[in-house]
Each structure stands twice: as C-alpha cells, then as structure tokens.
Amino acid sequence: MTGKANGGTRAAFVVVTCLYFMWGFITSNNDPLIAALRGIYTLNVAEGMLTQFAFFLAYFVMSLPAAGLLARLGHARTIIAALLVMVGACLLVLVASRFETYAMVLVALFVMASGITALQVAANPLVASMGAAETSHFRLTFAQAFNSLGVVLGTAIGSRIMLSEDVFAPGGHVAEGVSRATALGVVDHAFVLIAVAIAALAVLIFAFRRRIEDAATDSAVESGSPLQALRSGWALFGALAIFLYVGAEVTIGSVMINFLNRPDVLGVSLREAGEFYLTWFYWGGALAGRFIGSALLTRIRASYLLTIAALAATGLTAAAFLLSGPAAAYAALGVGLFNSIMFPTIFTITFERSKASHASVSGLLCMAIVGGALLPWMSGHVADATGNIGATFLLPAIAYAGILLFAASGARGRAPSRDGMVAPVAMH
Numbered sequence: 073m074t075g076k077a078n079g080g081t082r083a084a085f086v087v088v089t090c091l092y093f094m095w096g097f098i099t100s101n102n103d104p105l106i107a108a109l110r111g112i113y114t115l116n117v118a119e120g121m122l123t124q125f126a127f128f129l130a131y132f133v134m135s136l137p138a139a140g141l142l143a144r145l146g147h148a149r150t151i152i153a154a155l156l157v158m159v160g161a162c163l164l165v166l167v168a169s170r171f172e173t174y175a176m177v178l179v180a181l182f183v184m185a186s187g188i189t190a191l192q193v194a195a196n197p198l199v200a201s202m203g204a205a206e207t208s209h210f211r212l213t214f215a216q217a218f219n220s221l222g223v224v225l226g227t228a229i230g231s232r233i234m235l236s237e238d239v240f241a242p243g244g245h246v247a248e249g250v251s252r253a254t255a256l257g258v259v260d261h262a263f264v265l266i267a268v269a270i271a272a273l274a275v276l277i278f279a280f281r282r283r284i285e286d287a288a289t290d291s292a293v294e295s296g297s298p299l300q301a302l303r304s305g306w307a308l309f310g311a312l313a314i315f316l317y318v319g320a321e322v323t324i325g326s327v328m329i330n331f332l333n334r335p336d337v338l339g340v341s342l343r344e345a346g347e348f349y350l351t352w353f354y355w356g357g358a359l360a361g362r363f364i365g366s367a368l369l370t371r372i373r374a375s376y377l378l379t380i381a382a383l384a385a386t387g388l389t390a391a392a393f394l395l396s397g398p399a400a401a402y403a404a405l406g407v408g409l410f411n412s413i414m415f416p417t418i419f420t421i422t423f424e425r426s427k428a429s430h431a432s433v434s435g436l437l438c439m440a441i442v443g444g445a446l447l448p449w450m451s452g453h454v455a456d457a458t459g460n461i462g463a464t465f466l467l468p469a470i471a472y473a474g475i476l477l478f479a480a481s482g483a484r485g486r487a488p489s490r491d492g493m494v495a496p497v498a499m500h
Contacts, residue, residue, distance in 0.1 A: 073353070078080065079090065079358075080171075080286060080287065081202050081203065081283075081287045082284045083280065083283055083285075084202065084217075084280055084283040084286070084287040085199065085202045085203075085211065085287070085312075086460055086498050087276055087277065087280045087283075087284065088151075088195055088198060088199055088202075088215075088284065089199070089214070089215045090218075090273060091151065091191050091195050091222060091273070092195065092215045092216065092218045092219040092220065092299055093218040093222035093223065094222060094269065094270065094273055095188045095191055095192070095219065095222070096218070096219035096220060096221070096222030096226060097186065097225060097226035097229075097269075098158070098184065098188065098222075098224040098270075099127075099224065099226070100122060100222070100223040100224075100226035100267070101221065101226050101227070101230035101234075101262065101356065102123055102127060102181070102235045102325075102326065103227055103230070103231075103325045103328065103329060103346065103350060103491040104227065104230040104235050104324055104329060104342075104346045105123060105230065105234060105259065105262075106120045106121070106123050106124070106326050106330075107120075107234075107235060107244065107329040107330055107342050107345075108234040108235060108255070108258070108259055108342075109123065109174065109177065109242050109259075109351045110244065110248050111244050111245045111255070111342075112246060112252055112255045112259075113174045113205040114220055114245070115174070116452070116456045117327065117452035117453075117455040117456050117461060117464065118452030118453045118455070118456050119448060119452070120326070120348050120452065121323075121434045121442070121448040121449045121451070122178055122324060123177070123178065123181055123326075124322050124323075124326055124444055124445060124448040124449070125178075125445040125446070125447070125448065125449045126178040126179070126181045126182045126185075127181045127182065127184070127185040127444070127445070128185065128322065128443070128444030128445035129182060129185075129441065129442060129444055129445040130182050130184075130185035130188075130189050130191050130317070130442060131185065131279070131438060131441040131442055131444070131445075132187045132189065132439050132441070132445070133184045133186075134185075134189040134190055135193065135435060135439050136191040136192075138150075138186075138189050138190040138192075138436070139193050139274075139435070140207075141153070141190060141316050142190075142193055142194050143499055146171070146237065146279035146285055147194050147195075147198050147284055148277060148278075148284045148285050149281070149282075149283075149286075150190055150193075150194045151190075151191060151195070151277050152229070152274055152277050152278055152281070152312075153190070153341065154188070154190035154191045154194070155187065155188040155270050155271075155274040155277065156184060156187075156192075156271060156274060156462075157183060157184075157187035157188035157190070158183075158184055158188070158270050159166065159234075159267050159270050159271055159274070160183060161180045161181070161183040161184035161187065162180075162184070162263045162264070162267035162270070163267065164176065164179060164183060164264055165177060165259065165260065165263040165440075166178035166179075166260050166263065166264070168180055168471065169253075169259060169260050170258040172252055172253070172256065175401070178361050187260075188329040191295050192438070193438075194236060194319045194338070195457065196213075198287075198330055200216050201287070202287045204319075211374035211421065216362065216416070217359070217363065220355070220358055221253060221357040221359060223355045223358070223359070224351055224352070224355045224356055227347075227351040228263075228346075228347050228352075229344060229352040230262055230346070231342075231343055231345075231346030231347035231350070231351065232260055232343065232347050233258060233261055233262040233265070234258050234261075234262050235329070235341075235342040235343040235346055236258055236343065236349070237341055237342075237343050238250075239254065239255050239258055240326050240341075240342050240343075241254075242339075242341060242429060243333075243359075243488075244330060244333055244342055245273075249407065251265070254398050261263035264308045268498070273481060274297055277451065284392035297373050299432070300428055300429060301428040301429075301432040301433045301434035301435070301441040302436070303428065304426040304427055304433070305458060306378050306425035306426040306427075307424070307426040307428050307433045307437075307482070308434075308436075309425075309478055310418055310419070310421065310425075310426065310437060310440075310478070311422075311436050311437055311439070311440040312440070312474065312478070313346045313418045313422075313474065313475050313478040314415070314418055314419075314437050314440040314441065314443065315440040315441075315442065315443035315446075315447075315475045316443060316445075316447070316471035316472070316475055317414045317415060317418060317424040317443070317445040317471070317475055318386075318432025318440070318441050318443040318467035319387065319443030319446060319447025319456075319467075319471055320389070320467075320471040320472055320475075321414075321444075322443075322444040322447070322448050323447050323448040323451045323464060323465075323467065323468050324354070324389070324404060324407055324408075324464075324465070324468055325354060326448050327448075327451070327452075327455075327461060327464045328346075328349070328350045328354060328404060328405070329342055329346045329350055329466075330342075330344035330461060331344075331345075331401070331404065331461055331464070332349050332350075332401055333345050333460065335386065336396050336397065336460065337396065337397065337398075337400055338398060338400050338463075343432060345371070348470055349401075350405075353402075353405035353406075353408065354404075354407070354408035355408060356408070357405070357406065357407075357408035357409035357411075357412070358408040358409065358411050358412045359412075360409065360412070361408070361409045361411070361412025361413060362393070362413065364412075365413035366424075368413075368414070369417075369480075372419040373483070374420050374421055374482075375421055375479055375480075375482035375483035376483055377413060377417065378413065378414060378421065378479035378482070379476065379480055379483055380480040381410040381411075381413055381414055381417075381479075382391075382410075382414070382473075382475040382476035382478075382479050383410075384406075384410045385410040385411065385414075385472040385475075386469055386472040386473050386476055388403045388404070388406050388407045389403075389404070389407060389465045389469035389472055390465075390469045391403035392407075393462055393463065393465040393466050393467040393469060394406035394464065397434045399498075400462060402463065414475065417479075418437075418475070418478070419434075419437060421478075421479075421482040422437065424482075425482065426444060447467055447468070447471065450462075450467060451464045451465075451466070451467045451468065452464065454466055454467060479491050
C-alpha cells in the first residue's frame, strides 16, 4: 500500500472513530434523561425504565434491516443515512416536549437507537478492515476507548443540562413553581445540542465518504443470518451472556442517579449524582477498566479475567441490594470497573468456542443486546413491587452470576475458532 493510501486510510479511521464517541455520548444521556423524565412525568421505576426498553429494543428489531441497508448502500451512505435518522429523532423529542407526551419520547428513542444500530453494523467491520488483520484488535480497542470517553462526557454534560438544581427538587420531583414545560425545556436543550453535533458529524462523513469507501475491504460487508448460529450451543450461551451483561449494565446505570439521590443512600442531588458519581465512578471506572483490562489480557486468558470480573460484579451488586448508606452506594458504583472487559471478552470466548460462522454469531450476539431493553424494565417492576429502589440490583446480581457460569465454562480448555482467528467484535 502506498503512503498516500495509508494516509487516506488513517484519515478515514480517525473520522469513523468519531462515530464511536458519538454513539457512546448519546447512549449515556439516557441515564440523566430517565431521572429527568421520572420527575417531570411522575413515573415509577418500571415506567422510567421504558426509555431503555424503547432504546435497546431497536437493536433486536433493526440489526438485520441495517445489515441489508449496508449491503445496498455501502458504508459511507449507510452512516450518513443513520446520522440523519438520529437528527430526526432529536426533532421528535422536541415535538414530544411540545405536546408533553412521554409516549412520543419513547418513539423518538427507538428511532435514535435505530440509527445507532445502523452505525454499529457499518462501523465495526469497517474499522476492523482498515489495515492489516493482525492489528484489527488494536483498532477496535482504540475505537472502543473513544466510545467509553463519549459515555463519560455524555453523562457529565447530560446531567449538567437536564438535571438542573433550579428545576428539580432534592427528592427528584420538579421544584415548586416550575412548570412541566420549563422542565421539558432543559431536556430539549440537551437534544438540540446533540442534533447539532450529529449534523456536524454527518457533514464530516460526507466530506470523507470516498476515503471511507476506499478504506473498506470486501470482508467489511460480510453478512450472515443469526439463525445459522442457533445450531451452535456456544453461540446461544454467548448470546445469553451478552443479554445478561447489557441488561445488568444498563439497569445499574439507569437507576444510579435516583438510587444515590435517596436520603438513606447518599442523599446527594440528582445533578451531583449524575454529573459526579455516575460519571466518574461508574462510567469512569469502566473507561479506566478498559485500559487496565487491555493490558491484563496480554498476560491473563480472557476466560480467567472474565471469571474474576463476573465474580466481583456479582458480589458488588449483591452488596448494593443487601446494604444501605454509603456502603451500598460505593458497591453499586464499583461495578463499573468490572463491567469494562465483559462485552469484548464474552464475544471473544464465544467466537473461539462456536463452530458457526463469525458473521452469523456476531449477528446473534448483536441481537442479544436487547437485554438492555428487558432486564431494566423487569428490574423496575421488582423495585416497584417491593417499594425499594435498591431491589433493582437483585436481577443484575443474578445476571452476573450467569455470566460467571459462562466464564467458568469457557475456562475449561481452549477451543480455537473455525479459521484460527478471532473475529472482530461489535462494541457497546
């Protein structure tokens, strides 16, 4: 490859990496959004979790259509189309605020996540193909680090904008004298800024569209039906583990702000809970853990490291459920550090063990991200039934125990993948 071609590929890689940052930024805004909407619409825990249900349901519904769109339009046009859909979702949020309709917010979040699903379907194989096969893991890990950075900054900025202490009282409700329209206005402000950022990114992708298409290889559009993976026990086990992991991670992040706001936990304001504790302890721990985990994975087998992480996460979520006060708070926040390596290591172990094609396994695992829709909603019902928001941690504790079983099973020997290579993983 010539120096000019290398330069074009590097430029395309930098631009595509911005997508990882953006969808991490947007996804993490769901956490402060839930706290804001619960106060604005007086929602119980399960009703608040419908935001995540609507958002992550799109992964299950839209993964296969997005793959078909990629095959038809190519990478650059698929990415641009996805970004325009996401801008439209932001505008739907503004319409929902105008009519003060929670259901329309849920529709907007589904549309937003549909665009993000298309981004992931297009970007993950694209990044993996932008260079030598032996360095694909570095490129994916590097891009995923920017995804985590987007999550951290998204939570901090979203909490600062949407959870203003001038709007929300200490108990999480809209402050006295503040109208619902005014409270929805702070949500609108956040989504206007998101829309502007997405539009700017779409312009950037358009400017680099030819370099992006030139950087892609034929393997970047490999496809396969998830139905093929249903014949593989390890693919199904891996899909279950992904379902449990995403569900547990999203549940904890979604409830954290309201959990820390309680007087019997930390008693901090919604804004402080989101902008400081959730951002720098939970999501910041995940960001740090990805760098630490990357280094440890050069010395420790993925199945062993996943076993340690799952065991720690099980213990911490159980402690958050059983304890109260600062001990429960810091146990819950500490889970973020151990979440960090779970998603990619579950993918890796599944690819190593399953005899199904990488494309079909990857499709099934991406569809299993729907756990982020179901487990938070179920956990919300548990909390509402018991009258204790701390009970939200019960199902995540069980989920991490299931991941521990998957990790322990994967630690028994080592099975190479069909072609001796570990395929690139999708990023969450």
